[in-house]
Amino acid sequence: MKKLLTLFTFSGLLASNPLLAQEVSGGLAAMDSNQMTLLIIIGITIGVIILLLVLMIYLMSFISTVFRKENPEIAEEPSWWESFKLKFVTGDIEEEQTKDKLMNDHSYDGIQELDNFMPPWLQWVFTGTIIIAFVYFGYYTVLGYGKTGVEEYQEEVRIAAIEAKARGESALASLDETNVTLDDSEAALATGNTIFQANCAACHAADGGGGVGPNLTDKYWIHGGDIKDLFSVIKYGVISKGMVPWEDQLNPKEIQEVASFILSLQGTSPAAPKDPQGELYEEGAEEPAMDSVSPADTTSVASDSTAIAE
Numbered sequence: 001m002k003k004l005l006t007l008f009t010f011s012g013l014l015a016s017n018p019l020l021a022q023e024v025s026g027g028l029a030a031m032d033s034n035q036m037t038l039l040i041i042i043g044i045t046i047g048v049i050i051l052l053l054v055l056m057i058y059l060m061s062f063i064s065t066v067f068r069k070e071n072p073e074i075a076e077e078p079s080w081w082e083s084f085k086l087k088f089v090t091g092d093i094e095e096e097q098t099k100d101k102l103m104n105d106h107s108y109d110g111i112q113e114l115d116n117f118m119p120p121w122l123q124w125v126f127t128g129t130i131i132i133a134f135v136y137f138g139y140y141t142v143l144g145y146g147k148t149g150v151e152e153y154q155e156e157v158r159i160a161a162i163e164a165k166a167r168g169e170s171a172l173a174s175l176d177e178t179n180v181t182l183d184d185s186e187a188a189l190a191t192g193n194t195i196f197q198a199n200c201a202a203c204h205a206a207d208g209g210g211g212v213g214p215n216l217t218d219k220y221w222i223h224g225g226d227i228k229d230l231f232s233v234i235k236y237g238v239i240s241k242g243m244v245p246w247e248d249q250l251n252p253k254e255i256q257e258v259a260s261f262i263l264s265l266q267g268t269s270p271a272a273p274k275d276p277q278g279e280l281y282e283e284g285a286e287e288p289a290m291d292s293v294s295p296a297d298t299t300s301v302a303s304d305s306t307a308i309a310e
């Protein structure tokens with residue numbers, strides 16, 4: 001029972017290791033219900049096997065004790081556990097040390113030198129390391145099946161690149177008109193310019209001054225001048241005005257880039273600017289600015305104000 005208690009204590013120490021616990025919790029969180037069920041079944045099976053082995057060892061010890069009590073001649077013989085320890089664990093230390101003294105009976109400066117006895121378990125460990133070294137050398141060097149440290153690093157880099165690409169694609173798929181933001185980086189604006197020249201310049205002019213489509217360099221917008229408004233217009237189009245939806249030809253990232261490029265045209269001076277269309281857009285303004293109201297409407301508002309004052 002003491003050995004069994006030691007085994008359970010050692011297992012508890014391993015389970016309480018923070019790093020091991022973190023790895024186990026992370027692995028369990030990534031499992032689905034079927035995998036979890038299979039893991040539980042395997043764990044129960046292993047537990048039952050270990051329990052049966054413990055009971056078998058205990059039963060053998062009990063039977064051996066009974067036989068020793070009933071047969072005095074057997075009691076003088078060592079038990080199977082003592083025989084096992086004598087052969088594989090401790091060995092006959094007294095006999096071996098006696099041999100050492102007879103074989104190395106000489107001293108230097110009063111210090112006697114002995115060929116110290118190596119216990120059997122240490123001999124087995126030493127022999128095992130030699131066997132493992134040959135297997136390791138053959139597996140990695142002779143046969144070439146195992147990966148070197150450099151190859152393992154390269155494989156980890158490759159897997160990390162695939163995972164990063166998957167994360168990027170996931171983020172790209174979730175980009176829409178509700179969460180898009182302005183990307184004014186040089187790379188994004190350069191890509192947006194390329195897309196604009198290839199798909200938008202025919203209607204809005206290469207410099208954004210307008211043609212069939214409205215002028216994109218002023219502050220007047222028909223459908224809103226925010227990055228989200230532009231993203232939505234480019235994505236879904238304006239069928240009534242002849243603008244086709246681009247969501248089937250451009251991915252969300254490309255729509256974000258071309259919308260960001262269009263906003264970068266604000267304040268530029270096109271060669272032949274088209275007259276403003278729509279309403280003046282001021283960032284953060286909730287109501288249309290007065291600049292978008294026609295002079296006639298201004299006169300009407302003034303007359304109404306005079307009448308109210310009177």
